[in-house]
Amino acid sequence: MVKIGRALVVLLLALPAGTAAPAVAGPAQAVAGPAHRPWTGSWETSPSGTTRALPGAAVRNVVHLSVGGSAVRIRLGNRLGTAPLNVGALTVALRRAAGPDAVPGTVRTATFRGARTVTVPPGEDTVSDPVPLPVPAAADLLVTVYTPGDSGPASYHRTALQTSYLAPAGAGRAADERGTAYPKRISSWYYVTGVDVRGDARGSVVAFGDSLTDGTGSTPDTNHRWPDRLAERLRAHRFGVLNAGIAGNRLLLEGTGPSGLTRLDVDALDRDGVRALVVFEGINDIKATPAGGEVAAYLDGYRGLVARAHARGIRVVGLTLTPYGGYRAHTDAGEVVRQRVNDLIRTAGVFDAVADADAAVRDPADAARIRPDYDPGDHLHFNDAGMAVIADTVRRALARHLGIGG
Template sequence: MGRVVRVLVVLLPALLPGLTAPAAAEPAPPPWTGSWETAPSGTAAALPGAAVRNVVHLSVGGSAVRVRLSNRLGTAPLHLGAVTVALRAAGPAAVPGTLRTATFHRAPEATVPPGADTLTDPVPLPVPAGADLLVTVYTPDDSGPATHHRTALQTSYLARAGAGRAADEDGGAYAATTSRWYYVTGVDVRGTAAGSVVAFGDSLTDGNGSSPDTNRRWPDRLAQRLSRHRLGVLNAGLAGNRLLRDGTGPSALTRLEADALDRAGARVLVVFEGINDIKGLPPAGDPAAFADAYRTLVARAHARGIRVVGVTLTPYRGYPAWTAAGEAVRQRVNALIRTGGLFDAVADADAAVRDPADPRRILPAYDPGDHLHFDDDGMAVVADTVDQALTRRPVRAAPPGHRR
């Protein structure tokens, strides 16, 4: 056989042919696309008898939604007594007329085994891009440790006497607040979206350093930029996460499928992970191990027809865990990301946020004060850098036979 010629294409337009529906006697139903996500980070005490009104911010819109609820980290069956969705007016109050009851195989309740997730049935509810959605979960019993996401950077609400409150529109019973998302880990929409981009990383992606209740994490900013392409953005960031070993939650290699590749409509994976390995205990000091891990992530994504953008590791001098040895490893890993041919495209966040006067530090204008994370302006710069990598830089076509 002749040698296969690799063709240079621009990343996002290369996705579009694979999204064209085949000719059929009847139109196929619109596909599901991920519009919002969070990765389970741990467990909290159960809230028996309470209703949690989670506030989540959608990226793309659609004509219907379905919700992913998780008992992945639980140790006992999770009894879901009621789940509702609604567009948010303000605080815990729903836009009148938009509250819907979600079902599970047409039943109003469900039991989720420990270690598992479940999806609701489709819920007819038109939702615009950039909307806040209320996902209310009523748990009548003590189902053991509750799977949650700790660093929500979003105020959600609790009704302590939750029986019947899941269907409340006015929100008056939701007097308590929480900074965690309970049970809900994803919202898909059905409509004309062209797919989704999964932001996969640690606290820098999770949003640490950005302003709470403002949706200014870099994946949120990226979603605003990609709205012109009808692409959703899913935030699979997990504060404390590592590339090479378990830290907060399972390692990136372990959670890749559940938090990224299995998500509805995933077309591109953006990998921004590794700084916690360098600054952690024990610190990772072999850049070749990073390269092997990145290659594994890319191979598993390519097997699903998903393109991968690698993001360079950003400065952290001034953070208590910074060392000269760790800095040397970061520089070598970044050299591999930039020039090692590991990824389909590269977003050079290091170059975008570093201080020209001391490239080992974040530019003060982007530093919230801990010398590791990004403030709102820094988050916007990272989003711009990833957007440029997605839309302007040429990448190799996917290998023949890979599904888009």
């Protein structure tokens, strides 16, 4: 049996019985000055591994916010690195249309306890001081990180599905408004792991999972991952959405990035303003094990992760595991395990609510396969239409807990 302490195919947002609900901004808070408003996560990515360092380069990461605010904070990560990460400059700006150009007058230099440089020890993250910069919901930001020397393996998120930009000779370029010094296009996010905003958001939902959440199968540079589509549906209700998906990640087992059990706190529960967590994970564990693994291990894992979420005052909604018939790693034994795990997700009472993603996307003619109109061609992931269906399914599961209507 796979040894686990806890896991989670979930989506959270309310409180366990007997726990006081988190405070919702009332009249007294509404009139408080901007500096006293709470921080809420607006964008996130989780480190998926390391790659070669970029000494002397500046990386202009393009990130897409869910909710806006009057100020931002930038999170940087050296979580998977083996040497101190020396950051020579960090800037943030609103993006001007497509490309690496900033909106004139919006470039801000971030500081860390008042200093313009920072050293992040290996295995750790850091967060900048507040940066006064009004940002609207659904804005693209340019988060530029300049590393003057070789800081060893760089923590990055490999599958960004977003074009960012690199200035090979980055000294003095982090604050450039024009992007002419950034000729190289890259498809990963380097060092940056999150953006918090200060404003009137009611909290955030964390989407926690593997490539299905990371966005594989959706159109690059369009923000059509299902967490992005969920953000569109929750924006009017002032809830942000954070994407903590990692392509290749597993719930119970180590794989691409730390397992879901290992990374739950740092990638989800520790984020600012979290009111809900969506964990849509487990299919890679089934694929990695010849017989799909012990069903009891998944149940044990889900129970543990739900308990950890409940300890933070967060309710959990489980997502069923979606079909993968026709995918190269599909087996009949694995399909049996998937169906049994889904039965437990639906009926065992582990979760506060269930979003039945399996029922939403399976082919009526073959329950082991995704509907052809949702399949990008690999029989595992979702195209843009499939991503929108997942987002709608999750939103319905959240509606009662968030008080937003069906």
